Amino acid sequence: MSAEEPPVRRRRGPSMADVARLAGVSGQTVSRVANERHNVDSATRDRVQAAMRELGYRPNSAARALRNGEFRSIGVIVFELSSFGTTRTLDAVAAAATISGYTINLLPVLDVNQRAVTNAFSRLGEQAVDGVIILIEAHTLDEAGVQLPEGLPVVVVDSSAHYDYPIVDSNQAQGARLATEHLLDLGHETVWHVSGPPTSFAADRRKRSWELTLKQRGREVPPVLDGDWTPSSGYEAGRKLAANPDVTAVFAANDQMALGVLRALHERGRVVPDDVSVVGFDDMEESAHFWPPLTTILQNFVDVGRLSVDALIHEIQAGEHHHDPVAVPTKLVVRSSTAPPSPRRPTI
Incomplete structure (x- = not known):
């Protein structure tokens, strides 16, 4: 850019005040709608949301998270990402979280030990997650002497787990x-x-x-x-x-x-x-x-993922959890590889 050319000014996006003027409401009412408060009547909410759409207004999710103390984000700590069961469960967790309005922060650990898992929790804390789902076999955590941190909602996907957290797994x-x-x-x-x-x-x-x-x-x-x-x-x-x-x-x-x-x-x-x-x-x-x-x-990996997310969201929103493990039923699928034994003895 030459010295004679004026600096390019970035166009300011629509503000909350712009929405309030167009909708004919106060800025406080717009804030309530943006923060999904329930103390706004439906007609007013519809008018504010219509104004938001017309102006292209997007609420600042980061600022809203700081105000509400909820980031709408779930951390997933995983080991052996290549295994079939892990990938299917992770896929189900991501789908269930998306349906519930949460994003996923995935953090693989290359080795299961106290330091690696503690660092994983620390890194997820820096990324501002509301809770964590652990996709590591619990006996592996036990053998490594891993102590899970207090104060953060956690769900463990492993029916061998003995931690004081909700547990979900296939039967x-x-x-x-x-x-x-x-x-x-x-x-x-x-x-x-x-x-x-x-x-x-x-x-x-x-x-x-x-x-x-x-x-x-x-x-x-x-x-x-x-x-x-x-x-x-x-x-x-x-x-x-x-x-x-x-x-x-x-x-x-x-x-x-x-x-x-x-x-x-x-x-x-x-x-x-x-x-x-x-x-x-x-x-x-x-x-x-x-x-x-x-x-x-x-x-049923879909149910394992969904129930894990449901349990974690309950922890996040209610601040309490149940201790009874959830065992998702399995099912026999009969195809052509099984039959009654042949009366003849095969020649080897």
């Missing part, structure tokens, strides 16, 4: 029981299990429920094959299972490992479900398109 034990009972009810003598990693509470809860169900039905409990949630670990476990002619039914702790099991069985010439029935857990969208389509356990 892991129910899902494993449904999977195991389904295979036993088809006539299989027992059910083999490919577990998730020993460090995972969800894997441990599913494994314990599988074992308990077999014992309650008076069936033999086969040795567990540990995986790590990946298809490759399911494939390695599946190769061992495929080589054992006694194996006629397998419950994998997630659909991705079940996919690996299916491949191993196919390669060995074990026909699914004629020779071996397979059940997964999660009901990924892809599971209906495995070959054969996979019988699995549906986790």
Whole structure:
């Protein structure tokens, strides 16, 4: 810009006073409408909002938050962002928060320890959130000696949690029981299990429920094959299972490992479900398109996310919380990967 050119002045946006003049009300009335107060009659509120739209007036949300002490923002602390359950739950949390008029501040932690989690809470505090949802398995927090800070509303998405906060999770034990009972009810003598990693509470809860169900039905409990949630670990476990002619039914702790099991069985010439029935857990969208389509356990991540957000907003607005964990029911989804055992014994 040359010295002769006058400075460019930024056009001032419409003010609260402009809205008040157009609507024919006081500035205090405009402030009440902008701050969503209830002591304004509906006709006046409609007139003020119409004036806001006509002028293009946007209330200052930051200033309103400072006045009201509410930022309409939720922090989410998450570990293992790449896992299927975490991403689906996070997606559901974001959708539920948006519907409720809240924004999401996502903060992944690369390692679960006292310092990392404390720093995460501090950073979210600087970003002015009203509450926090934790998507980290609670036993991982316990093992790291993590103490959650006081004074901020918190919801933990993990049914193993023993913190004094609302807890929401899928009913892991129910899902494993449904999977195991389904295979036993088809006539299989027992059910083999490919577990998730020993460090995972969800894997441990599913494994314990599988074992308990077999014992309650008076069936033999086969040795567990540990995986790590990946298809490759399911494939390695599946190769061992495929080589054992006694194996006629397998419950994998997630659909991705079940996919690996299916491949191993196919390669060995074990026909699914004629020779071996397979059940997964999660009901990924892809599971209906495995070959054969996979019988699995549906986790309702939408409800987990919605109920987590509902519990947190109740904490924020009411300043109180309940201590009873919320266990979202799971559901057996029967497809073509399970059938009664074949009367013939396969040749290995």
